[in-house]
Amino acid sequence: MSSTLITNGQxxxxxxxxxxxxxxxxxxxxxxxxxxxxxxxxAVIDAAGLYVAPGFIDMHCHVFxxxxxxxxxxxxxxxxxxxxxxxxxxxxxxGSQLIGDFGRHVIxxxxxxxxxxxxxxxPGMPGSEGGHAARPDLIALDGTVRAIAENPDWVLGVKVxxxxxxxxxxGIEAVKIxxxxxxLAGTPLMVHIGNAPPLVDDxxxxxxxGDIVTHAYHxxxxxxxxxxxxxxxxxxxxxxxxxxxxxxxxxxxxSYATCERVLEQGMPVHTISxxxxxxxxxxxxxxxxxxxxxxxxxxxxxxxxxxAVAVTPARVLGLDRFGFGSLLPGTAANITIFRxxxxxxxxxxxxxxxxxxxxxxEPVSVMVAGKVFERAEEL
Numbered sequence: 001m002s003s004t005l006i007t008n009g010q011x012x013x014x015x016x017x018x019x020x021x022x023x024x025x026x027x028x029x030x031x032x033x034x035x036x037x038x039x040x041x042x043a044v045i046d047a048a049g050l051y052v053a054p055g056f057i058d059m060h061c062h063v064f065x066x067x068x069x070x071x072x073x074x075x076x077x078x079x080x081x082x083x084x085x086x087x088x089x090x091x092x093x094x095g096s097q098l099i100g101d102f103g104r105h106v107i108x109x110x111x112x113x114x115x116x117x118x119x120x121x122x123p124g125m126p127g128s129e130g131g132h133a134a135r136p137d138l139i140a141l142d143g144t145v146r147a148i149a150e151n152p153d154w155v156l157g158v159k160v161x162x163x164x165x166x167x168x169x170x171g172i173e174a175v176k177i178x179x180x181x182x183x184l185a186g187t188p189l190m191v192h193i194g195n196a197p198p199l200v201d202d203x204x205x206x207x208x209x210g211d212i213v214t215h216a217y218h219x220x221x222x223x224x225x226x227x228x229x230x231x232x233x234x235x236x237x238x239x240x241x242x243x244x245x246x247x248x249x250x251x252x253x254x255s256y257a258t259c260e261r262v263l264e265q266g267m268p269v270h271t272i273s274x275x276x277x278x279x280x281x282x283x284x285x286x287x288x289x290x291x292x293x294x295x296x297x298x299x300x301x302x303x304x305x306x307x308a309v310a311v312t313p314a315r316v317l318g319l320d321r322f323g324f325g326s327l328l329p330g331t332a333a334n335i336t337i338f339r340x341x342x343x344x345x346x347x348x349x350x351x352x353x354x355x356x357x358x359x360x361x362e363p364v365s366v367m368v369a370g371k372v373f374e375r376a377e378e379l
Contacts, residue, residue: 001027002042004370009047009337011327012310016303018051025333028370033329045365045372047337053306054325055086055334055366058288059313060190060214060248060273063114064093064106069123079276080112081373083287084363086334087324088112089317091190091214091248091275092119092159095132096143102154113334113368115319117159117190118147120178121166132161133177134168141177141184148185156317157187162203163194172198172206179206188317190214190246194253196222204234209242212316215275216245217262219255219351224262231265239267244316249291249350250275251284256349259298269295271316272308284350287379289338289361294347296359302340305361310336323369335367 003026011021011033024032024041063076073093080088094102099118106114120140121133133139148155160178161167167174175191175198182189190212193200200222207213213235216224224235239245245268247254253275263269272295274288285291288309295305314325323332343360363375 004043004045005041006045006047006052006335006337009050009052012051012053012303012306014326014328016307016311018303023052023327025367025370028333030327030329030331030333033327045337050337050339050364052327053336053338054310054314054327055368056084056288056309056336056363057087057089057313057319057324058085058274058276058309059089059271059317060091060246060275061088062090062093062277063088064090064102064116066094066098066101066105069094069098073277074281076106076110076112076114078377079274079281079287080110081366081368082375082377083289083379084336084338084366084375085288086113086336086366086368087319088114089156090114090116092117092161093123095119095122096140096147097122099147099155100151102151107154111368111371111373113322115154115156115317117157118144118155120144120158120160120174120181131166131168133166133170133174135170139170139174139177141181144181145184148187157190158182158185159190159192161192161194162198163192164197165195167198172202175203175206182211188212193223194218195220200224201232201234204238207238207243210244212244212246213238214246214248215250215253217247217255217259218253219258223258225258229261231262231267235267244270246271246273247291248273248275249285251280252350254350256294256298256353256355263298269300269308271313272305284348287377289363289379290347292361293345293357293359294349294355296361297347297355297357302359333367333370336363337365338363
């Protein structure tokens, strides 16, 4: 048996607040959380001045490259353990034709825990010009349901990109087929909202409790803000009936101004994700931690921001069954240790607006099933 004691840190409690506590990890599992008790261990991590949270989860990014796909993605470890993130979820980089290879191309090669959502369409496949789900022959209802059933250890749900760029003339029908696939598979549906058609109003009306609207605060015309900058009724109704709101910053999908406006009107930020891929790793997004710091600049508390990357994503996607989202004894030791400082960093949103951090979140190290990785990449 091997054990590690993490001591002197501010630990995220089940109630969603930070409080002084120590915790012990033995053979990859948290087996004790307490205070003022001497425990003999093989290693000690002194977290004085640091925060200890369930491992950060980036629930919207792109890490699945396949030799038969035209899409080349990031390595999971580049934006995972090397940036203090314990778990990443690839959201739709592959459809049912390729996703069965996610295990050998990603999971088996990376230290970061990786999962996926299956695209209802065919991203990156030869002949798919015009969008992932722009033609009936690119959409696979049966194949998507089967892919989820055959790969329950890593395929967590269905992804559909509800924008003209990706659905073409299929429009809202592609979203309906994605909704049906999720229903048949018993999983959540994640819907990307973007440029119409289909209209966001119609897309939101299709979403059920437990589904996810991603790129929610993108700032483009036809989004969740209507005339006069007011939240549209369909979005408010979706939130009220239990649809989750995901950020997914991306290259063109997050606006400070839009987010500020919806927050003023009582709308939530349930989950904070990056949508990291090769097109935004060097600008706009850079890291999940930088995206988190942007929400501190927007007025969310540290506990709210950390809950949105460490606790709620586990609940939304069922990752709690894999040991994510909690620091309770008996849970797999997926843990992020980080600091928050007043470092001033210019942080650009997807529209080009820059705000300067006053609360800069900086992961120091991360545990994945008890194995420690030091943060090694720019944030």
